[in-house]
Amino acid sequence: MTEAVTSAAAPAPADFIRDIVAEDVAARRYAKIVTRFPPEPNGYLHIGHAKSICLNFGIARENHGRCNLRMDDTNPAKEDVEYVDAIIEDVQWLIAGWADHCLGFKPKGATPAAQVTDGRPDFYLGAAPGPDGAEPFFASDYFGPLYEFAVTLIGKGRAYVCDLSPKETEEYRGSPDKPGRDSPFRTRSVAENLDLFARMKAGEFPDGARSLRAKIDMASPNIWLRDPLLYRIRHTAHHHTGTQWCIYPLYDFAHCLSDYLEGITHSICTLEFVDHRALYDWLLESLGLPRALPHQYEFAKLNLGYTLVSKRKLLQLVQEKIVSGWDDPRMPTIAGFRRRGVPAAALRQFAYAIGVTKFDGLTDVALLEHTIREELNRTALRRLAVLKPVKLVLTNIPAGEVIACDATNNPQDENPTTRSVGLTREIYIEADDFAEVPPPKYFRLKPGGDVRLKYACIITCQEVVKDAAGRIVELHCTADLDSRAGGPNAARKVKGTIHWVSATQSIAAEVRLYDRLFNVPEPDADGAFLTHVNPHSLEIVTARIEPALAAAAPGQALQFERLGYFAVDAKAGTPGRLTFNRTISLKDTWTKGPAPK
RNA sequence: UGCCCGAUGGUGUAAUGGUAGCACAAACGACUCUGACUCGUUUUGUCUAGGUUCGACUCCUAGUCGGGCAGCCA
Numbered sequence: 117m118t119e120a121v122t123s124a125a126a127p128a129p130a131d132f133i134r135d136i137v138a139e140d141v142a143a144r145r146y147a148k149i150v151t152r153f154p155p156e157p158n159g160y161l162h163i164g165h166a167k168s169i170c171l172n173f174g175i176a177r178e179n180h181g182r183c184n185l186r187m188d189d190t191n192p193a194k195e196d197v198e199y200v201d202a203i204i205e206d207v208q209w210l211i212a213g214w215a216d217h218c219l220g221f222k223p224k225g226a227t228p229a230a231q232v233t234d235g236r237p238d239f240y241l242g243a244a245p246g247p248d249g250a251e252p253f254f255a256s257d258y259f260g261p262l263y264e265f266a267v268t269l270i271g272k273g274r275a276y277v278c279d280l281s282p283k284e285t286e287e288y289r290g291s292p293d294k295p296g297r298d299s300p301f302r303t304r305s306v307a308e309n310l311d312l313f314a315r316m317k318a319g320e321f322p323d324g325a326r327s328l329r330a331k332i333d334m335a336s337p338n339i340w341l342r343d344p345l346l347y348r349i350r351h352t353a354h355h356h357t358g359t360q361w362c363i364y365p366l367y368d369f370a371h372c373l374s375d376y377l378e379g380i381t382h383s384i385c386t387l388e389f390v391d392h393r394a395l396y397d398w399l400l401e402s403l404g405l406p407r408a409l410p411h412q413y414e415f416a417k418l419n420l421g422y423t424l425v426s427k428r429k430l431l432q433l434v435q436e437k438i439v440s441g442w443d444d445p446r447m448p449t450i451a452g453f454r455r456r457g458v459p460a461a462a463l464r465q466f467a468y469a470i471g472v473t474k475f476d477g478l479t480d481v482a483l484l485e486h487t488i489r490e491e492l493n494r495t496a497l498r499r500l501a502v503l504k505p506v507k508l509v510l511t512n513i514p515a516g517e518v519i520a521c522d523a524t525n526n527p528q529d530e531n532p533t534t535r536s537v538g539l540t541r542e543i544y545i546e547a548d549d550f551a552e553v554p555p556p557k558y559f560r561l562k563p564g565g566d567v568r569l570k571y572a573c574i575i576t577c578q579e580v581v582k583d584a585a586g587r588i589v590e591l592h593c594t595a596d597l598d599s600r601a602g603g604p605n606a607a608r609k610v611k612g613t614i615h616w617v618s619a620t621q622s623i624a625a626e627v628r629l630y631d632r633l634f635n636v637p638e639p640d641a642d643g644a645f646l647t648h649v650n651p652h653s654l655e656i657v658t659a660r661i662e663p664a665l666a667a668a669a670p671g672q673a674l675q676f677e678r679l680g681y682f683a684v685d686a687k688a689g690t691p692g693r694l695t696f697n698r699t700i701s702l703k704d705t706w707t708k709g710p711a712p713k
Numbered sequence: 714u715g716c717c718c719g720a721u722g723g724u725g726u727a728a729u730g731g732u733a734g735c736a737c738a739a740a741c742g743a744c745u746c747u748g749a750c751u752c753g754u755u756u757u758g759u760c761u762a763g764g765u766u767c768g769a770c771u772c773c774u775a776g777u778c779g780g781g782c783a784g785c786c787a
Contacts, residue, residue, distance in 0.1 A: 130727085131726095135729090154787090155787095156786085188787065190787080191786060191787070194786070281785095282784085282785055285785075286783075286785095289783060290783075292714080292715050292782065292783060293714055293715040293716090293783095323785085324785065327785055336716090337715055338715095338716060338717075338782080339716080339782060339783050340782075340783095342783085345784090345785055347785085349785080350785085364785095366787090367786070368787095387718065387719090387780080387781065388780095388781055388782080388787095389781095390717060390781070390782085391716080391717060391718090391781075391782050392782090393717095394717095414718085416718095421724085469725080469726085469737080470725060470726080471725070471726050471727085472726095473726075474718065475718095475719060475720070475726090475780095476718090476719070476781085478724075478725090479724070479725060479737095480723085480724045480725070480737065480738070482737060482738055483724080483725070483736080483738085485737095486736085486737060486738090487737095489749090493749075493750060524746095528750075557748090559748065568746055570747070571746070572746090574746095601746080606746095609746095610746090611748095612748080613745085613746045613747065613748095614747090615747075675747085677749085678747045678748085678749075679747090680749095702747075702748090702749050703748095703749065704748075705748060705749090706748040707748085
């Protein structure tokens, strides 16, 4: 299954959009399949974007095509370079080793050069160069050509400069069930429109004083065809173009033409743009463009149980300091998942598993958790760590003696390797693995009971030592050293096996245990997601970890045996003391109740 | 109530006029030096009503329910 997202030879998933692409390929409608992923740099990418990235890059790689990363940055007021950098990093991480060869980049600083196609002016931007000195595409790099397109549209009598105020424009637009009215400026001459538009660009008018609008149909049942705005005046500096422009194109105008300029064939977006498709096509067709036109297709965005999939709301969590930042391991952002230890392949596998449809459903988080565990089970190095330590003394092992035990690094490997862990007189075991009064079917250690220490031997609990307050201080046990692997009692069966670390050889580490950020399946169903934040989404413990873990590095998948999957936090550690994030717990079919995260 | 989109087990998705299948979840069982993994078994589904057809999840009509659209946001 994982092959499907890691191997180029693996069968691709099928969905209605891929069916359309396949038809276009069969009909040879395009020389090359080119998709794009067009985030607005006004926030970090989240799991919903991951779905879109996997779709767009997946289609590109399955068809020997290309997928352009394009900053959809036509609104200077909301965007920032901080987001541009984060988006690039997140996309590259997500597609690394899978579709990075399909990533469209352009030479740094390049803008589309005017050229002629079929004897007509065209602005086609050629194929992407290699990654050196390259950068993603920016819609703002097309402001020049876009302006020319607008001039062409005016020349064709299909756009006009409108002097209505924002409020008046809204009134003239009508409502869904009532047609709009023509703007009094709709009949301006081409010459006057040309002059006024040039003066808008020259900065002669204040913000909102005039706008450029398409001349379509104010009575259209589709609101997006009621003379939609194409350009607005904003005397605001732009993060990518500086103060070069004071008029900025709106999404509908910029997007279809950016697609065209880049040679996009399939422009895939979410369902809320279905109504805009008529405008997308109208603009492209009105311009009489020489090359094959891109087409827009829409799919349902991801809705995930117990999580927020909205940049705006995630921004709120950051601003109100409910999380430590966009990359807080509890955040459903790509950066958050990465920091938490979720492998990119697991996110890709999830994207494939949920499919692509036009049905607006709610995906069970359990599916995400499943793909994470599936990937981690394959790849994670097994290690011993005790999260909530209780001291245990093996009374028949002399102090100072170290018994070397071979521990398997990953039993899922074809040829598993081992490492040595030292068993000593004093060890730590998990507090949960001892019960003075055991519940029914308790397989772990209890007074007078036996349990196997993983990779070591069977022990028998002889005595429970308590302090004056009645709290357990330590457990005294005897070890059956003959029950070690290869020993005469190696085949001895006990019901339970527990993990442990040497008290003298282990080291301390901070471990952060995460639970879901929200305690209801649809956090914003009532519009009050802040009231559904799980107050116990983070628990910090000081754990004892086996010495081999001192060499662990961020990005390395680890399993603390019997506990879950963990990863070194790339940001939080201090020299000499590592911090681990629990990526996800192991599936627990014994402890009842809601699935732990 | 104008236009648009959608509806298949608990959840997500397949079947494109010919046996309703897969994954997740759940339950039970086997195995186990991870109560994990793996394996086996089981439960549960085509929104409603008409129509077309030898045959409808699929096509048509109407309805029901859900979602989207009235930013100079994307």
